[in-house]
């Protein structure tokens with residue numbers, strides 16, 4: 001392993017990998033140093049229960065990656081290194097306690113029929129929203145893919161004003177400020193349709209009453225209808241394996257089991273990193289830190305008081321608990337066998353329940369009725385399990401990183417090591433109430449607490465799956481801090497990347513790709 005590179009990366013999450021590949025293509029010599037035994041960060045796959053059962057450790061839905069600007073530019077190269085996707089035509093559904101369900105599939109007539117089972121008016125609205133999506137999408141995706149700098153924003157505003165006029169632009173601004181409940185309530189009359197879409201806000205930290213959250217139910221709903229979902233063939237790690245192979249083929253290096261303990265800098269300029277084993281690695285042009293903001297002051301020994309404070313103050317979102325199940329068969333959903341063919345089934349029955357769960361987790365309480373995202377990847381991709389068997393990806397949202405108590409008054413443990421089992425049982429009881437007999441199908445299981453998520457990947461502070469809240473005060477121009485939404489730091493040649501930087505969390509590779517384009521001059 002060489003000890004001098006043009007760009008040295010701390011961590012090998014997909015953002016760092018995407019950035020590294022882009023720079024390698026521009027002739028930069030890149031070296032990535034990852035503390036974990038394998039690359040990928042929150043995107044990895046393994047046999048976490050039984051041999052032959054492949055589970056996505058964290059991210060399962062790769063739609064953001066498959067639809068990203070980075071992937072469009074590199075699709076052929078990554079496919080050449082084995083990146084492969086399974087397109088999903090039935091991306092998401094919600095089951096309700098009364099035995100009904102609603103879901104979105106790429107077949108418009110199917111979705112409309114489902115929604116009209118709850119409200120004919122909402123089905124009509126769905127059609128209208130979908131019709132307008134083609135016109136709205138370029139503005140919204142344009143904003144989300146734009147660097148958060150004054151000039152880029154001014155250009156974006158100019159284009160939007162020209163296309164939509166002042167009224168249309170202000171309407172878009174108002175929409176971006178709305179909470180999920182405001183927008184959903186003003187758009188749909190059925191509480192079930194509102195809940196089905198509102199569940200998407202909970203994938204981030206947009207509970208129904210949080211300003212700025214309307215965008216996510218809207219985008220995920222429309223994108224699910226228009227494009228479905230993309231899963232990694234054989235596992236989400238298909239993109240990581242391909243990225244590492246592509247970087248290596250271009251002369252780059254990815255070292256695992258290589259924690260970085262210090263960022264080296266002299267006279268305000270970053271010069272390299274020191275590894276935990278004492279080795280020094282020199283960076284000729286850039287040190288790129290794919291770390292949680294609060295790690296930066298520690299790794300650098302301090303930058304400026306204001307920036308250090310901003311990094312330390314960076315607010316995390318509530319945590320997540322994962323339950324990986326190896327199953328004898330998919331859940332038998334009480335609402336109907338049709339639910340087996342959806343990639344995600346949300347068990348988030350109402351906006352009020354979601355708001356309550358979020359408030360409980362924020363207060364440090366184990367929620368009495370957590371929201372479950374039930375991922376059924378083997379319904380789409382049987383290659384992930386032995387023939388006739390299945391894996392289930394159960395995301396328990398929201399859970400506190402540090403437990404202060406139990407909203408239900410049953411779990412006395414405040415230590416995750418002890419609370420894991422009873423909390424997992426609570427989640428499985430909920431699943432069982434919607435799909436009786438699922439417990440009896442369990443062949444193996446692995447519970448991953450918020451604490452374990454963080455132990456495995458220090459960027460997931462308190463099990464926060466989005467590496468920092470996306471509420472308005474910490475998003476757009478303010479992610480991770482005003483003046484630094486492009487990843488720049490007070491130390492020259494030291495850049496921050498990853499989910500904590502605009503445009504934030506998810507597998508869309510946006511932060512890494514935007515930084516790479518800035519450094520390489522496109």
Ligand SMILES: Cc1cc2nc3c(=O)[nH]c(=O)nc-3n(C[C@H](O)[C@H](O)[C@H](O)COP(=O)(O)OP(=O)(O)OC[C@H]3O[C@@H](n4cnc5c(N)ncnc54)[C@H](O)[C@@H]3O)c2cc1C
Nearest residue numbers: 011013014015035041042058059060061260498499506507
């Ligand atoms: C449970 C869960 C489920 C999710 N589900 C989805 C989903 O279905 N779809 C979706 O789009 N998004 C999902 N996300 C979010 C998404 O996976 C993440 O936002 C994204 O993968 C973050 O990528 P990243 O490159 O910023 O960093 P990460 O993936 O967090 O990687 C950072 C890497 O840096 C390493 N590192 C940190 N510090 C050091 C150090 N000092 N030295 C060396 N290495 C270091 C870490 O070990 C890690 O490997 C999920 C996240 C979680 C946790």
